Amino acid sequence: MIDDIRVDPAVSALRPDFAVLAMTVHGLRNGPTDDRSRAWLAEAAEKAVAADDPKVEAWREAYRAFGAKPQRTRPSVDALVRRMPLPEINLVVDAYNAVSVRHGLPIGGEDLARYEGTARLVRASGDEPFEVVEKGEPAIDHPEAGEVVWRDDRGVTCRRWNWRQCVRTRITEETVDALFLLERLEPMSLAELRAAGDDLAALLEDVTRKIRVEYRLVEPA
Template sequence: MKQKFIVRDSFWELFPETEIAVLLADDVSNRSYENMPKDLLKQANSRAIKWVEEDPISANPVIKDWRTAYQRFKTKKGARCAVENLLKRAKQQNGVKSINPVVDIYNSVSLEWAFPVAGEDRDFLKGDLELTIAQGGEIFVPISEERTEEALTGEVVYKDSESIISRCWAWRDSARVQVTEDTTNLVFYMENINPERKAEHKQAIQLLQSRLKQYLSIETTFGLITKQQPEITL
């Protein structure tokens, strides 16, 4: 059976207006910076500041949206949406640094459009990818760490049949499925929780697709997950 990306009813009960853009790419090469602008991340960090001009950072609308969302489910203390971390670093002149070509591209889009963007290595997913509410105790190993964590009861998580893929919705990703230079088959997802940002969400998706194609010759297929269309085939 083919793998699916499924958003469960328990999530829609909390966030019925969320839209999740999903991009799939096969047989990619993630090793060459030859066609990428050397200042891609520098420019993206600079452009990101427009989203967080107010102090404190929580006063900015895109941050407020996610802070409010995170108050609706159980989170680990201090957990914030990944896009808040990127924008905060940009504001503090400590912008995100290069990791590998694919990650740099989706981070640049996240910075410029203020949407969280995740990329995962599909070859390491076990079974379906699900966005759901944790029962509690599900295993998670964060990127760059060896210690094992457990999800909280009531926490919004991405998971597969083996373990947690991302804790606290869009906070931290799993080391098991992280994108590396050896990654060849990818799934990207970008969440929008504010219905008033639909047009911006669409533009961010198009920018991600165009940069992947222009800089790395990566062709992507697109799907949109909504409450009315809660799953797609990977």
Template sequence: MPRFIIEDDFWSLFPHAKIGTVICQGIDNSIKDVDLYAKLLQEAEKEAHQFLRQEEFSSNPVISVWREAFQKFKTKKGARCSIEALLKRVKNGNPIGTINPLVDIYNSISLRYGLPCGGEDIDTFAGDIRLTKATGNEPFIPLGSDENASPHEGEIVYKDDAGAICRCWNWREALRTMLTENTKNAFLCIELIDETRTDEFHMALKELADAVSHHLGGTVKIEVLDRDHREMTIFG
């Protein structure tokens, strides 16, 4: 059974981080009601303005904390945390379109709580998943591309035995493990580095799990990894 393992080189940089997972099994991610998910995202975009109260975009706490985090490891120039990318679109009045139910659900949770959320198709994984520093040799074809763009050596990545599956921690996802309408089993995660927001983090995880269960069926399991609990079995 595949495991999710957070390695020591990650904890050496981010000892107080928490990675919350929602493991979804037997879901139906086919698109049945586009309007439902479009409305979900529209409502979330309205709520996201609470995180944009500082006039200078990068001074907003949910953005600045991740800017600081990204300075602790090697990144691709211009790479930003996923929540910053979403909030920039909200600030610029650029609506976030629907993609598929799972992605729409986790994007709405990300916006409502000001926390980065992501997801992968478990059935595409090759062996265990690790959150760690890259060697720089991992194959990686990003979404929207057909060319390899391996991570830098020392970059924080999610990876499996076949290569990187998310670069710069939570910046860019791989085409190979992307969530699609055919996804039946999904690995979703929410990442926390601001210890003052632990309550919101746990609320976001529960709301994410509840939303997936309500809209897509199947079974969901929440598990949180931290420096005292560094690995989990994805199924089982």
């Protein structure tokens, strides 16, 4: 499915500098946060980019471009660098959160077993289902028309580019095969983007030896 991931031209028109490094990782043995991943999070917190870093500000500008208010619904990397100490979720999520704040880019993680069809970044029509939990119960929400969203064949997997993930595809301790989306805007270079991917792969290989990793850089046509 990595070969079919696409960015819709309507999104590219908003930010022609956008690129995403897609990574599929097969054969993970995830687990709860441990001392190893706590050390990753602590080191990342010490070396995290600042909230006013130009790479973070670029994401606020991207949100404004499609009508979102980044002070209310923050880009994921913006929210993380303001939330210290970093939250402990599980080994795999801890790994990509650590890489996110160190490099200053949003990273999304999806459970491929729960994914349906191809990942694509589009501007929403507004009627797509977005699966959430409200007051402890499953519920269906919807994006706003024109909102930038990641989606699959079943519905929205992440709202407002990288603000909030649906519950259906989130990575859990049972996740074996995963898709990671490392998102870049200028002034981050493509070399920095690839370096972030390499760092994530190294941490995931520490979680599970002999994983199979595939990469694909997706840029506007």
